[in-house]
Amino acid sequence: MPRRTATLLTSTLLLIGMLCAGVLIHVPYAEMSPGPTVNTLGEHDGEPVLSIDGERTYDSEGHLNMTTVRVTGVDYRMNLLEAVHGWLSDDAAVVPYETLYPEDVSADQVEEQNAEEFSASQESAKVAALEELGFEVGSQTIVAAVVEDAPAQDKLHAGDAIVAVDGTEVTEPGQVAELVTEHEAGEDVVFTIVPAEEAQAALDAGEPLPTDTEDVTITTAEAPEDQRAIVGIQAGLAHSFPFEIDIELADVGGPSAGLMFALGLVDRLTEEDLTGGAFVAGTGTIDEEGTVGPIGGVTMKTIAAREAGAEFFLTPEDNCSVAAQDVPDGLTLVRVGSLDDALAALTDIREGDTGDLPRCEAE
Known part of the structure; x- marks a missing residue:
């Protein structure tokens, strides 16, 4: 066999072997890529994203799109070839598998947590x-x-209204843990409650809680990490609204659409079109005081926004420096730290004063 032919054959066989190895060798990584975007002012799968009943609403010509990140599934095992392709791609990010799916958390727990965060x-x-x-x-x-298996199991139930702990009136969730940890592990703590069904009925009717309460005594246990007294509950807030609001968006999890949902609601309940017809997208968590928090996958979300047609992207201030390192052409990143910041930015966009917008800058 001529040397040249042998060399070509050897090189071909080596290449085939490397490709096979790349396909067969699995690596502990996962991939993030731009996901779908949805206009909170419009419809998704034929249904309004925001439905409001009992209060006048207004239409809008613009867009306030929430953005998502698509990730490889919990059972998917990336091979070496896919990982290399992802590392070289401009519109994908390869991250350690445990970043998305921690070892001590099951797939069902990840899905449940995402659903809870989305609802919250x-x-x-x-x-x-x-x-x-x-x-x-x-x-x-x-x-x-x-x-599960905590001292409070079968004694307290999700939705029970906490009126007092050891006779001290409870006005916000943070008080509950503070009052419980005043005890030593093994001591009794008394919860004054209104059962969930009655509490929800009062909330739905916009009425005060019933005065007919129940006292529930629970023996505290010791927290394994720091030996403080615990009963094994998470306290939270339930709200009553002056009219009905439904947010319908299937197959989305996590808390990062909070800002865009809030803006969509303000727009629907405000006669003026907040965007002035502009295509605005964004992301960010939001709390009840209107503070905007950081999210993951911001670079993938800016790509998704621009591919959908967005001109402006409302970016949590804590994500700004990362997002500004690789900005899609034609997209302006607007820095926001609160709902008020976002509304002020929309005013500038609506009035054409875009030179005044607070922009993200790379560090």
């Missing part, structure tokens, strides 16, 4: 938007969750 973000968005517009929002401290 909707609630916070409603509160922030309505209070921004001057509507009165009622609230009560409740048992948000009970830990």
Whole structure:
């Protein structure tokens, strides 16, 4: 066999071997890529994203798109060839597998956590938007969750309203843990509650909690990490709204759409078109006070926004430096730290004063 032919054959066989190895060798990485974007002012799968019943609403010509990141599934094992392709791609990010799926958390737990965070973000968005517009929002401290096999199991239930702990009136969730940890592990703590069904009925009717309460005595246990007294519940807030608001968006998890939901609600409840017809997208968590928090995958979300047609991207200030390192052409990153910041930015966009917008800058 001529030397040249042998060399070509050897090189071909080596290349085939390397490609096979690249396909067969699995690596501990996962991939993030731009996901779908949805206009919170419009429809998704034929249904309005934001439905409001009992208050006048207004149409908008613009876009306020929430953005998402697509990730490889929990059971998917990336091979070496795919990882290299992802590392070289401009519109994908390869990250350690445990970044998305920690070893000590099951796939069901990840899905449940994402669903809980998404639900909580909707609630916070409603509160922030309505209070921004001057509507009165009622609230009560409740048992948000009970830990399995904890002292509180079968004694307290999700949705129970917590009126007092050891006779001290509870006005916000943070008090509950403070009052419980005044005890030593093994001591009794007394919860004064209104059962979940009665508490929810009062909340739905916009009425005060019933005065007919129940006392529940629980023997505290010791927290394994720091020996403080615990009963094994998570306290939270339930709210009553002056009219009905539904946020319908399937197959989305996590808290990062909170800001855009809040803005969508403000727009729907405000006669003026907040965007002035512009295509605005964005991301960010939001709390009940309207503070905007950071999210993951911001670079992938800016790509998704620009591919959908966005001209402006509302960016949490804590994500700005990362997002500004690689900005898609034609997209302006606007720095926001609160709902008020976002509304001020929309005013500038609507009035054409885009030179005044606070922009993200790379460090």
